[in-house]
Amino acid sequence: MIAASQSSQSAEHTPIRPARAAQRGFQPERLLVIDPLTYRFGDYRIAELPRLLGPGDVLVVNDAATLPASLQVDADLELRLVSTQPDATFRAVTFGAGDFRQPTELRSAPRALRLGERLQFRADLAATVVDIDATDSRLVRMRFETSGAAFLRALYAHAKPIQYSYSAEPLQLWDVQNRYASRPWAFELPSAGRTLTFEALFEIEKRGATLTHVTHAAGISSTGSEQLDARLPLGERYEISDAAAEALGRARADDGRLIAVGTSVVRALEGRADSDGVVRSGRGETNLRLSSSYQPRVVNGLLTGLHEPGTSHFALLEAFAPRQLLLRAVEHAAKTGYLQHEFGDSCLILAGALLDRLVA
């Protein structure tokens, strides 16, 4: 365990080494625990997560499976699905020529789509552009011509998972699913859950903590346009099950800590919570944006991946810990070889996690 005050520098930081992503069989194991209460951080293993939690605590995962959300129209035009609308249309962002090895910001500008334009992806998959965003023409809404099993079959056959430029090789659908995934609501992998093994999840429950889930339609993380990225996340739908609402109610009554696995879970729970911090079961959509100025009402801790300062993901961690503490922890992570990004190591931000009596 390291007291943050021992760290030498503050603002200047070493960038975190990119994760060795998507190498088959690679299972990240490290867990950086950051405790804003004691202002300390320490090196752990994911396998040790169960002993950092205890009776009364509730761990909430996002059980959304990941859809293949990248649809190629032709060599010069790719669409990435962002959200499903209540009227069964999809929001999508267009990308120009280029492939997954190019960071999205270096891709060429896509041609502009016309309202009413018909996009033929393959013989059994076509859509019509039904809306073009007033401020950014790359953001469109489209309606597919089929639905149900026929639509899903064609989508799964044509579309690929959204790719990351740091991947050594293209990601397959199998690579972007959490072990407990169910309905394919997510457009990118809710990656915080990827390091959770059932070995760890079962152990967490054996030690008296509760495991529950929400389903949250995590949207895309990057569009390559600063202007468009500034609007992310766009509205995302979620569902809170009766079992989850009950578990959250019990934790609230017993002063148990509520730990979200991933920022998508934070958005679902905080977006759903009423002013008294009660989370009811049901479906909804949230536009909640996390930042240093956001004060969580129901979520006490966050299990997430590691991202560099300056990224949008880093900024939303500031809702859970002071910036200076995060900077020092992240600098330590960089120096000691933690792996970052969607397929890298994990970090737990939880007040009191490193109190001596708990981790002795």
Next chain:
Amino acid sequence: MDLTRKSALVTGASRGLGRALAEQLAAAGARVVLVARSEAELTRVVEAIRSKGSEAHALVADVSRKADVYPIAGAAAELVGPLDLLIHNASSLGPTPLRLLLDTECEDLSSVLETNVIGPFRLSRAVAGSMALRKTGTILHISSDASVNAYERWGAYSVSKAARDHLSRLWAAELAERGVRVLSVDPGEMDTQMHQQAMPDADPQSLTRPEQVASRIIQLLCDSSVPSGSRVEAQSWRTA
């Protein structure tokens, strides 16, 4: 288990036992996803179920292909909700007429194992995690008496069914405390296309109709007194 509004997935559902199971699950009120490779056959079955006012969806896919697993699991959960019931019915005999082990190509054994063991493992892996999280669900493996008896010429199929039975017991052991029930059922000899391919000289009159076996399996699913990890012979099993 009350089947009303339960979400179910049946593989190999275009004919024989799989078809009968899907039809009867749907008739009992379940929302059923049917998986098979043949689009024409599968569509006919699904349309017949729908014409009776029940819910059914056709997913054309090959359970032996790893690339088809998440498309099956994802589409099924989207269509009928997180799965309550998964039935591994699809099976391959390998080349027919059936052959002695000494005449069996290595590739043929691999491909039978891919369909009958590895495919079901992959699909369960994509579905059972959600069941374990929700602490509910049933996984049923369709077995065969060839899994316990060493019949000459049934080598590849026999080995795969023995492995499938043990896979069923292993899932049951690991999910015992997670509210997920895992069973294996030997349906016995039935009058199906598969049986005809394996034993073309058998008298169809001497064989049980798949519909009769399906109805016993449905009773078994609804009878909570049969413990997880069991291997049950459908034709000799009686409700208590």
